[in-house]
Amino acid sequence: MYAYDGLDETLVRERATQFRGQVARRISGELSEDDFKPLRLRNGLYLQLHAYMLRVAIPYGVLGSDQLRALARIARRYDRGYGHFTTRQNIQFNWIRLADTPDILDELAAAEMHAIQTSGNCIRNTTTDQFAGVAADEIEDPRPWAEIIRQWSTLHPEFSFLPRKFKIAISGSPSDRTAIAVHDIGLSMLHGPGGETGFKVWVGGGLGRTPMLAEALRDFLPGADLLSYLEAILRVFNIEGRRDNLYKSRIKILVSTLGIDRFRDLVEAEWAQIRDSALRLDEAEVSRIRARFSPPAYEATAESGQFAGRRLEDAAFARWSAANLFPHKQPGYAAVTVSLKPVGGIPGDMAADQMDALAGLADEYSHGEIRVTHRQNLILAHVRQDSLYDLWRALDSLGLATPNLMRVTDIIACPGLDFCGLATARSIPVAQRLSERLAEIDERHDLGELTINISGCINSCAHHHVGHIGILGLEKAGAESYQVTLGGSSAEDASLGKIIGRGFGADEIVTAIETIIVTWLELRQDGERFLDSLRRIGPAPFREALYGRE
Amino acid sequence: MAHLVITGNRLRDGAVVWRGAAGDWSRDIADASIHATEGQLAASLDTARLEEASGRIIGVYEVEVETRDHGVVPARLRERVRADGPTVSVV
Amino acid sequence: MTLIDYGNGSPAIAGDAWTHVADGAVLPPDRPATISLERWKAGRDGLTGRNLPLGIRLESHERIEEILPDLPRFALIALDFPNLNDGRHFTTARLLRERYGFRGQLRATGQVLRDQIDLMKRCGFDAFELPAGKDAASAIAAFGEISVAYQPAADAHPTAAQLRHRQPVQAMAS
Ligand code: SF4
Numbered sequence: 001m002y003a004y005d006g007l008d009e010t011l012v013r014e015r016a017t018q019f020r021g022q023v024a025r026r027i028s029g030e031l032s033e034d035d036f037k038p039l040r041l042r043n044g045l046y047l048q049l050h051a052y053m054l055r056v057a058i059p060y061g062v063l064g065s066d067q068l069r070a071l072a073r074i075a076r077r078y079d080r081g082y083g084h085f086t087t088r089q090n091i092q093f094n095w096i097r098l099a100d101t102p103d104i105l106d107e108l109a110a111a112e113m114h115a116i117q118t119s120g121n122c123i124r125n126t127t128t129d130q131f132a133g134v135a136a137d138e139i140e141d142p143r144p145w146a147e148i149i150r151q152w153s154t155l156h157p158e159f160s161f162l163p164r165k166f167k168i169a170i171s172g173s174p175s176d177r178t179a180i181a182v183h184d185i186g187l188s189m190l191h192g193p194g195g196e197t198g199f200k201v202w203v204g205g206g207l208g209r210t211p212m213l214a215e216a217l218r219d220f221l222p223g224a225d226l227l228s229y230l231e232a233i234l235r236v237f238n239i240e241g242r243r244d245n246l247y248k249s250r251i252k253i254l255v256s257t258l259g260i261d262r263f264r265d266l267v268e269a270e271w272a273q274i275r276d277s278a279l280r281l282d283e284a285e286v287s288r289i290r291a292r293f294s295p296p297a298y299e300a301t302a303e304s305g306q307f308a309g310r311r312l313e314d315a316a317f318a319r320w321s322a323a324n325l326f327p328h329k330q331p332g333y334a335a336v337t338v339s340l341k342p343v344g345g346i347p348g349d350m351a352a353d354q355m356d357a358l359a360g361l362a363d364e365y366s367h368g369e370i371r372v373t374h375r376q377n378l379i380l381a382h383v384r385q386d387s388l389y390d391l392w393r394a395l396d397s398l399g400l401a402t403p404n405l406m407r408v409t410d411i412i413a414c415p416g417l418d419f420c421g422l423a424t425a426r427s428i429p430v431a432q433r434l435s436e437r438l439a440e441i442d443e444r445h446d447l448g449e450l451t452i453n454i455s456g457c458i459n460s461c462a463h464h465h466v467g468h469i470g471i472l473g474l475e476k477a478g479a480e481s482y483q484v485t486l487g488g489s490s491a492e493d494a495s496l497g498k499i500i501g502r503g504f505g506a507d508e509i510v511t512a513i514e515t516i517i518v519t520w521l522e523l524r525q526d527g528e529r530f531l532d533s534l535r536r537i538g539p540a541p542f543r544e545a546l547y548g549r550e
Numbered sequence: 551m552a553h554l555v556i557t558g559n560r561l562r563d564g565a566v567v568w569r570g571a572a573g574d575w576s577r578d579i580a581d582a583s584i585h586a587t588e589g590q591l592a593a594s595l596d597t598a599r600l601e602e603a604s605g606r607i608i609g610v611y612e613v614e615v616e617t618r619d620h621g622v623v624p625a626r627l628r629e630r631v632r633a634d635g636p637t638v639s640v641v
Numbered sequence: 642m643t644l645i646d647y648g649n650g651s652p653a654i655a656g657d658a659w660t661h662v663a664d665g666a667v668l669p670p671d672r673p674a675t676i677s678l679e680r681w682k683a684g685r686d687g688l689t690g691r692n693l694p695l696g697i698r699l700e701s702h703e704r705i706e707e708i709l710p711d712l713p714r715f716a717l718i719a720l721d722f723p724n725l726n727d728g729r730h731f732t733t734a735r736l737l738r739e740r741y742g743f744r745g746q747l748r749a750t751g752q753v754l755r756d757q758i759d760l761m762k763r764c765g766f767d768a769f770e771l772p773a774g775k776d777a778a779s780a781i782a783a784f785g786e787i788s789v790a791y792q793p794a795a796d797a798h799p800t801a802a803q804l805r806h807r808q809p810v811q812a813m814a815s
Binding site: 005007008010011014015017018021022025030035038039121151152154155156157158159160161162163227235238239243273277278279282284285288 | 704725735754764803804
Binding site: 026027029032033047048049050051052080082094096097098099346349417418419423426428429432475478479480 | 559561562563564565566602603604605608609625626627628631632635636637638640
């Protein structure tokens with residue numbers, strides 16, 4: 001993984017010092033809250049319902065074991081002993097005191113971490129495939145490119161006060177695990193005409209109040225031109241994007257207003273001016289960064305018979321293996337998903353003790369590296385198959401081995417009204433009750449891949465529009481009301497879910513989702529996925545089961 | 551007029567606080583001073599906003615409450631969550 | 642208002658030789674003056690005889706591209722920041738310096754916050770009007786708080802990548 005050199009380290013330390021000064025000026029009264037708020041927001045510090053929340057960047061979701069230990073230390077020392085992993089592959093601490101934040105940033109800096117641009121109207125953490133460098137279908141490891149984007153976008157002087165926040169995702173594989181279609185810019189790697197690697201560029205995707213899927217902007221962009229092209233897009237957005245209406249200020253609105261062809265003309269015209277500038281990537285720098293992501297020293301092991309044997313002997317291990325393992329391009333290895341979705345638990349939450357223990361397991365079994373997924377789980381990416389059984393037992397004893405990746409209990413949920421100042425309804429308790437109710441049905445009927453996403457307001461942090469089943473919590477006449485969408489997907493077959501009908505109260509929503517699933521089971525053919533059944537038969541049977549023949 | 555109390559968050563730690571009769575800020579909504587008339591509320595809000603400007607408290611606003619057997623309870627769920635903490639127990 | 646001048650590469654509080662003249666008001670006969678873009682577009686004929694330096698002010702939605710051929714006429718361009726959410730003129734500034742070759746004073750006006758100055762400087766601004774009541778010493782201390790630049794901009798600051806791969810300079814024999 002990337003390791004800071006002196007320049008990276010200096011920048012992060014100077015930024016922490018700068019923020020210390022800003023906090024001091026706020027506490028002394030020199031800065032008013034109105035002046036301070038945009039400053040703290042540019043550094044991941046929100047005021048939530050009960051305390052400040054600090055969002056720490058985990059660039060493209062990659063963590064070293066010592067970094068995870070540093071997060072555990074911060075959770076214990078400055079928070080209530082836990083953290084919450086987000087759909088942007090970051091971590092949030094929910095119980096932070098303003099006066100402590102400068103010390104926290106210093107501790108983060110010492111571990112090569114920061115909170116820069118984890119909020120505010122700037123370029124946010126670039127997300128990528130949690131199986132980068134591991135997936136067999138990968139064209140190229142996207143992480144070096146994500147790091148190049150991280151550096152370019154960090155404290156960018158021109159793009160620090162954009163019309164609205166800006167999110168970039170980059171995928172190195174044809175199968176998309178990064179939800180490219182719902183990002184402001186999506187980059188998917190491919191081979192160009194001459195065999196060189198580059199990107200297909202997508203623009204204008206996003207969720208929120210006006211969900212839209214991204215449109216193709218450029219079929220092939222050579223790797224060396226990545227930054228000049230991004231700069232051209234951002235420049236057009238900075239000048240042309242709307243600033244008069246918060247809900248119309250994302251780039252998706254600009255793209256849909258201008259039309260993709262006109263937007264492309266503007267970008268290409270700007271790009272022509274800056275393509276041959278200092279933004280062109282220097283091969284020496286690309287190589288330097290790439291070298292940081294070279295694969296760990298795998299041992300040549302034949303596929304392990306022991307692994308197969310254990311699965312035969314131990315049904316629980318077999319179930320976990322079937323659900324939470326991802327094939328590794330290195331024979332004899334697997335990538336393991338560490339579930340942060342225990343049945344009845346809070347999606348994405350992790351206790352400091354679990355962090356420390358997992359850091360130890362990462363050192364022992366996976367070259368000291370941990371990854372955060374946009375499903376709010378963690379990954380140990382390089383585990384020998386003959387170690388899987390021991391690892392599983394260790395994870396199980398920590399409560400981190402729920403066998404449910406992409407299954408009905410692997411629910412994505414935002415903090416909702418229990419913590420978030422913008423929320424209109426709670427999401428966590430709904431997720432907890434749903435997973436308890438559905439775990440049993442899944443065990444009996446093997447529901448296969450079925451994703452549920454729950455957002456506590458229209459900001460859609462839990463991406464409910466792209467859950468196979470999406471739930472949006474609203475406030476109706478003073479009470480919580482949950483709107484259900486069906487048919488979303490964030491994979492390469494991306495689609496936005498459609499609202500099934502009127503919303504459900506807090507005491508009805510779990511039963512409503514159960515009704516949908518029970519209805520589906522009667523219509524399901526040959527073990528197909530819920531999403532495929534829905535695409536085959538349409539929403540009518542579900543509507544009828546929920547609302548009768550109205 | 552509905553009964554109203556005044557709330558905000560403490561600058562230093564973001565904690566939820568409620569404004570008492572003596573102009574003090576308490577972590578406990580039970581200590582909040584209850585306003586039954588527009589005039590009372592307007593006067594308290596004005597002073598509370600001055601304290602906000604001086605920087606100790608941020609985001610001052612009024613909250614509608616009902617008086618129940620066991621004490622004062624905000625009308626909206628959002629404010630009940632602020633008063634009582636998250637409805638879920640954390641890890 | 643306090644003016645911070647960065648014209649010679651080190652920030653200092655400076656006296657302001659310029660007057661911002663409102664639309665409709667008479668230009669001072671003895672001092673350099675700035676006028677609005679609108680006034681320039683409407684009545685430049687009346688201004689052409691003047692023998693004193695002229696400056697132009699742009700609001701945040703106004704585009705310098707409208708008057709590119711006139712740029713050589715201006716010794717100063719003032720770009721306004723109405724609030725912290727409007728960052729359009731960060732782009733305008735870079736284009737003026739990097740693309741349109743503007744060499745005069747580039748001045749940030751409006752809600753110029755201490756904590757934006759470093760970024761403005763990188764975009765090519767070299768003068769900053771601090772709003773009334775803001776601490777000038779504190780603003781001067783903001784220059785160079787961040788010494789590392791990851792991306793090329795309008796200033797001469799070498800990027801991190803350039804520093805990493807710079808060829809060692811051969812020592813000249815003296
Ligand atoms: S979706 Fe709404 S409630 Fe949930 S975290 Fe985002 S802003 Fe908060």
